[in-house]
Structures are given as C-alpha cells and as structure tokens.
Amino acid sequence: MKKAMSNVDVAAVVEELQEKLVGGFVGKSYQLSPDRVVISFQSPASGKLDLLLEAGRRIHLTEKPREAPKMPPQFPTMLRSRLSGGRVAAVRQHGFDRVAEIEIERGDDRYTLIAEIFPKGNVLLLDSGGRIVLPLRPLAFRDRKLLAGETYQYREDQVDPRTVSRNDLAFILASSDSELVRTLVRGLNMGGTYAEEICLRAGINKTVPAFALAGEEIDRLHWALGEVFGLAEAYPHLVAEGERIVDVVPAPLAVYDGLERREFGSFSEALDEFFSSKEAEAEEAKPKTALERRREMQERSIQEFRERERELARLGEKVYERYGEVEAVLAAISKGFERGFTYSEILAKIKTSGLPIAEKILALDYQGELRLRLDDPGDGDGGEGKGGTVGDTGGKGEARGAVLELNSNLTVPQNAQRYYDLAKEQAKKREGAEKALEETIRLIARKAGPEKAKTRAVYRRRKPKWYERFRWFTSSDGFLVIGGRDATSNEEIYAKYLEKRDLALHTDAPGAPLTVIKTLGEAVPESTLEEAASFAVSYSSLWKAGLFEGDCYLVAADQVTKTPEPGEFLKKGAFVVRGERRYYRDVPLGLALGIAGDQLIGGPVSAVKPRADPVVEVEPGELSAEDLAKRIYRSFAEREDDRRWLKAIASVDQIVSFLPPGGSRVKG
Known part of the structure; x- marks a missing residue:
C-alpha cells in the first residue's frame, strides 16, 4: 500500500505546478502538524491555490479545509517574513529523485523551497547561495546536515530510468545477481509497482535472473522504460478494488488492468483524495486498542493459513490424479537434459514440437523449476498460453485448470510430497497463530473485566528498585x-x-x-x-x-x-x-x-x-x-x-x- 509519492508522482505533480504556480505570488504559510505545511499562492491562471507539503510523504495542491494554530510556529513565521509577496520563478524536480523545488524571487532576494518526499525527508528554505535558512525539522545524518546555516546537500545521484541508455541498461542487468524486478528497483531508482509494469509491458517474466537477459529482450525492456516513464498519456485516477482504494497514479498502468478507475481533473486532486481517504481510514481505526488490532490480524492470518493449507493439499492430490500426464512431461524434460540440452533449449524444442505437452508447459527456468497447466475436464484446450521463452507465465487461460509448480529433477511422488510438506508448514503456522489468538483474547477479557477496576482502585505506588x-x-x-x-x-x-x-x-x-x-x-x-x-x-x-x-x-x-x-x-x-x-x-x-x-x-x-x-x-x-x-x-x-x-x-x-x-x- 502506497504511503508516499513515488518519483513518477513527483514528476507528474511538478508538471502541473509549473503550469499553475509559475508567475504567481506567494501568500501566507501555515504549519498544520510537525511534518505538514500549507502555503497559499495567487495563481495568474487559477486564482488562489493552497499547496500542501508534507515532509517525506507528499506535495500537491489541496482543497481540503485546514485548521491552523492561532500562533504560527517558527517555520511558517519565517516563510511569511521571507516569501510573502514573492513571485514564483520556477518549479522543478531534482533529477528523478523525490525532491521538488520551488524557486521564488522577492526583490533582490532569491530563495528555493525544497520538499523532500523520500523517507526521513524534510521541507527547507534555501537562500541564493544554497545555504539553509531554516528547516522544518533540524536533523543531522552521517553525510548530511539539515541545519540552519549549513550548505544544503542533495542525496547521491541515482540512475534516471527516463534517460538511461540501452548499453547502460545492459550493464546494470549483467552486473546483477538478483531477479529482474529487484534489479530494476535497486538499479534504476523506481518503485516495485513500476518495476512490475516495465516487465509486463516488455513481456518478460519478472522473476527471471537479470543477467540472463540479452539481445531483443533488453531492447524490449529499454522500450518499456521510455513508454512508462514518458508520461505521454496523462490520466490521473485512483485505482480501487470495491470500496478499497489501492493506489493513485498519473497515467494508466497495465498491472492494474481489471480494477476500477476513478478519474480526476488533475493529479493534485487525485493525490488529495487518496491521502485524505487514507487518513480517514486511520482515524476510523483509532478507537481500537492495540490488543483488538492484534486480534484482527491474528484472525486474518489464521484464515489465510487455513486456506493456503487446503490449496496446497489439493494441489498435491492433483499431482497424483494426473499421474500419467505429469510423468510424461517430467520424462520429456529429463530426456532432453540427459542429452546435454539446457532447460531453455529444452523448452524451445518442446514449444516448436507440436506435441500436446507444448501447450501445457507455462514456464521452465534455468534450475528446472516447472509451471504446468493441467486442463480440467470440459475445458477444451484450456485457453491460450504464452509459452516460448524461459520463465513465461501463462495467459488468462491458467485459471481454467490446475497450475502446478514442479521440479523436473524429482519424481511424481516427490513433487506431490513437496506440496504436502508445504501444507504441513501452513498447518503448523495456523496452530501457532491459534494459540497466540487464545492468549490475546484472554488479555482482552482480563483488561475489560471487573478485576481490572478492582485492582487499580486499590493501587498503591510500588517501591522503586x-x-x-x-x-x-x-x-x-x-x-x-x-x-x-x-x-x-x-x-x-x-x-x-x-x-x-x-x-x-x-x-x-x-x-x-x-x-x-x-x-x-x-x-x-x-x-x-x-x-x-x-x-x-x-x-x-x-x-x-x-x-x-x-x-x-x-x-x-x-x-x-x-x-x-x-x-x-x-x-x-x-x-x-x-x-x-x-x-x-x-x-x-x-x-x-x-x-x-x-x-x-x-x-x-x-x-x-x-x-x-x-x-x-x-x-x-x-x-x-x-x-x-x-x-x-x-x-x-x-x-x-x-x-x-x-x-x-x-x-x-x-x-x-x-x-x-x-x-x-x-x-x-
């Protein structure tokens, strides 16, 4: 669940602020909480606007009502004295980092307002020399001091996925010892959702080793980067699943296909609604005690363990039910491996063989891990599968039959036993969670019972140790x-x-x-x-x-x-x-x-x-x-x-x- 804006979100909202704030004038500033500041602007195009800056979390225009303290704290007081009446000269993003900058001119003075949206971020005002006039929160790290009078230091520059060359991308992939989706997150400065989107648009399984990609696959990945981060299709909206709001994005993402979209006129409006709804949910949950929240989490966990246990046991039984089909597939792969072929070569030969098993194999990775679709009776051909390269996931037809995860180095009984062993692990976790739930219920009853009031009524200050x-x-x-x-x-x-x-x-x-x-x-x-x-x-x-x-x-x-x-x-x-x-x-x-x-x-x-x-x-x-x-x-x-x-x-x-x-x- 998103807790703060991503670098893509910052890029999109900065583009909106450039249109609405540049050329406008700064009004009053308010501090609503230790991390949250609202600054009013008089926009030449839109009239009066309120900009909300929350350190480490978000920056966007807001229309929500605010309750500011009668006596403003030091930071907004400083902003009023330095910025009120000043003209907005520029709004920009620093590189592709989660840092937004608003440049303001007032007479001969020039200031830069910095909003850091990354974890432990801050809001700061810099003078024309890049020195910190005052931070919202004075902090000092090992390599950065966010204190008045200090020269502001940006975080170390990271690779920009919008401008990375094809050769640099190939080097990053070849140097990684992790799977593709993790390599994109760590090496190309993006969140997990966008890393999955890149893989999906490129048509490459996100779990394949990054170093295994080459040639045309890298070309597709590089193309997908430009398409996703180009923000060519502006369509700000909330992503919802029923009543639950899942995410807020400035443009459509394929990973959210099938979920409801709630469209907004601007990305700021969508962000304002998203974060307000999350705060409302948190406010509604406030009356619950820690023990009550713990009980709810434990009950959900028990249900999940129970469902997973049943599903794993069912899949183990399915392996035996389709013994002949499974054995034929394992034998075909084993025979190819004995002849000296790699698993990718085996999969390629099977896919082009015209044999019935070609449509059943959904994926075969470099370790022999296999995903096999077994169509249930009456399913016909089971829908279309995407096969063709190592690690391919099945198409929408997977849901029409059982999808088994097998190891081609094991026998049919051994593969079935793997599922039974996993089911036993889930059963043990469920039993442990049930014992913990019993203890939680006992604690809730004890706190709510008459014993609590009686004990505390006669409480005497104990003797310190x-x-x-x-x-x-x-x-x-x-x-x-x-x-x-x-x-x-x-x-x-x-x-x-x-x-x-x-x-x-x-x-x-x-x-x-x-x-x-x-x-x-x-x-x-x-x-x-x-x-x-x-x-x-x-x-x-x-x-x-x-x-x-x-x-x-x-x-x-x-x-x-x-x-x-x-x-x-x-x-x-x-x-x-x-x-x-x-x-x-x-x-x-x-x-x-x-x-x-x-x-x-x-x-x-x-x-x-x-x-x-x-x-x-x-x-x-x-x-x-x-x-x-x-x-x-x-x-x-x-x-x-x-x-x-x-x-x-x-x-x-x-x-x-x-x-x-x-x-x-x-x-x-």
Missing part, C-alpha cells in the same frame, strides 16, 4: 542493562555496580552513559548485546545532535578503569578503556516507552514492544522532552479510563525520565 534511579531496561533475553544519567551516576555505577563478570558499552563521542550489562555470570546472547548497543547510542549526545545512527563499542568490565595515563587527568564521569574493543557500527537510534503491568518501562524497541501495551516509539526530532512527554501521556490516556492509575505509574515527569536529552518525536 535500586536500578530505577539510573537509565535501565530489561533485555528481551531477561538481562538487566543500566546506564548513567549524568557524570555523577556514571561514577556511582562504576564504583558500586560494575562487577568483573559484567560487560560495558560506550561511544567514542563524549556525553554518553556508561552502559553496563549485568550478566550474573551467564553468557549474554547477541540479541541482548545489540539492544544494549542501541541503548548506549540512543542515550548519548548523538541523539541531541539529531543523528539517526551511531557507533559504540563493547568491552569487559575489567577493561574500564579510573586510572589515567601518567600526566593525564580524568574529569568527573570520565573513564579509561584499555585493550581490544568490539565495535557496533551504524546502530540505529530509537527507543520505545510503554506500560507493562503497573509499571512504565522504556528502552530499545525490541525489548519493550513484546512486554508492554500500549507502546510508543520515539526517534530524534524537534520537540522538547516535556512537550513530547505530554503527547505520550495523552496517547496513553486515550486508551486508559482510570486516569488516577495512569498518573500514578506514567506521569509526564516519569515519561520525561525515560527520554534522551535533546529533541525527540513520536516515530511515524
């Missing part, structure tokens, strides 16, 4: 991990609680907690080490700097000392680490907070999420700890009727104690 005055969490493997809050608590952990059998983590950057894994003499699993690494970088100065990744290292407890080298001095809270270090590189920053029983807990997402409900994930962002804590408390309060109980275990101050220093935001 010794480690709760530090930063702490319990790993998914049950190990206690603690870290200092400041120099004083770092010193206390070193002096009182760091034992020889423990492990310690720290970052090269200053301003990080002394993180200690209390091993109790037991071997520590890798999952706990990775969680402790995430904990160490998330509570370090890297978070305050707005970074999303960081490095840290692991050492034994006896490698940590307070004894400096001769002539050196250690300030309070500092340590010396001697000996070999094990580094954890590019560890993602991120934490989760949640309520587990009658206690607020926090720490790495993988350690908190399985134990707590509700759970909120946080990442580096623009909100102060106090402001974010209030939002998290409100989200908890929406799910909990007993506010006295909630305030006792998860007050705003308690939530603040789990948040890192610096700006943060709720993830997603």
